[in-house]
Amino acid sequence: MATVFGTYPAIQIDGATFKEKDSIKWYESRTLGVLKQINGVATGEIVLKYLQSIKAGRKVTIKPYNWAYISKTFPKDKVANLWNATAQPKDHTKANDQGQSVILEALKGEPAGGTDVEVYFTKWVIDNPKYRKSAGIAKGSAGSLADEILLHELVHGVGQMLGRDDRTAMADDMHEVSEFRSILVTNIYATDASNPVKNRPVRKDHAGTATLTAAAGENINETFLKLPGYRSHTQTFIRRFPGLAWDLLDVNATFNPVRALIKGA
Numbered sequence: 001m002a003t004v005f006g007t008y009p010a011i012q013i014d015g016a017t018f019k020e021k022d023s024i025k026w027y028e029s030r031t032l033g034v035l036k037q038i039n040g041v042a043t044g045e046i047v048l049k050y051l052q053s054i055k056a057g058r059k060v061t062i063k064p065y066n067w068a069y070i071s072k073t074f075p076k077d078k079v080a081n082l083w084n085a086t087a088q089p090k091d092h093t094k095a096n097d098q099g100q101s102v103i104l105e106a107l108k109g110e111p112a113g114g115t116d117v118e119v120y121f122t123k124w125v126i127d128n129p130k131y132r133k134s135a136g137i138a139k140g141s142a143g144s145l146a147d148e149i150l151l152h153e154l155v156h157g158v159g160q161m162l163g164r165d166d167r168t169a170m171a172d173d174m175h176e177v178s179e180f181r182s183i184l185v186t187n188i189y190a191t192d193a194s195n196p197v198k199n200r201p202v203r204k205d206h207a208g209t210a211t212l213t214a215a216a217g218e219n220i221n222e223t224f225l226k227l228p229g230y231r232s233h234t235q236t237f238i239r240r241f242p243g244l245a246w247d248l249l250d251v252n253a254t255f256n257p258v259r260a261l262i263k264g265a
């Protein structure tokens with residue numbers, strides 16, 4: 001029996017691959033703890049509520065990121081992927097954005113495309129000092145805490161559930177539009193004034209966990225929106241996820257290019 005996260009029945013935690021009862025319980029309760037942490041921050045709650053609001057019975061199931069999964073998913077690159085997490089659409093043919101009308105979907109009340117999603121994530125893996133070291137992830141480096149990693153994957157999940165995931169390549173180390181969006185939202189979360197873990201750095205790109213800092217005489221949003229293509233990618237995020245962007249507008253976070261773009265501050 002999978003664990004359901006409180007008022008978010010669209011989010012399930014299933015540790016069944018561990019087989020032993022105690023391990024399943026350990027996995028599901030630790031993961032639930034991370035979800036509660038995410039839900040305790042304004043940005044996190046907005047993302048979870050938005051995910052829950054997706055109609056057509058779509059759900060995301062969080063499952064263990066473990067050696068069996070790594071071996072199956074990255075057979076040629078097992079060691080390089082010891083420290084990781086992923087979001088996988090159940091039906092790959094329905095996850096990607098087809099340019100469908102978001103307004104028409106809103107009127108109809110459910111997405112035309114989209115699919116259920118499996119997120120593979122284990123807090124123990126993300127926290128593990130040996131795994132972090134092998135992946136070159138320094139302590140306190142940007143976007144590398146367990147709640148940030150899970151939120152990052154859930155943002156991918158939202159796109160896949162709606163059929164608005166965008167795997168288009170980007171010209172820089174953001175790699176893909178989908179990564180740009182996950183990093184954008186997680187950076188708002190990281191610098192959200194309601195986040196009890198203060199002074200989190202802003203993640204620069206998808207190549208690693210380097211920090212983005214404001215250029216001299218600018219705030220971080222100005223610097224971010226001046227990077228080649230970032231203004232238009234932020235605009236596209238707002239256009240494809242208007243309900244999510246609308247709620248993020250009011251988040252009091254140092255890094256909030258959505259607010260900066262629309263409200264100019």
Ligand SMILES: [Zn+2]
Pocket residue numbers: 152153156178179182
């Ligand atoms: Zn990602």
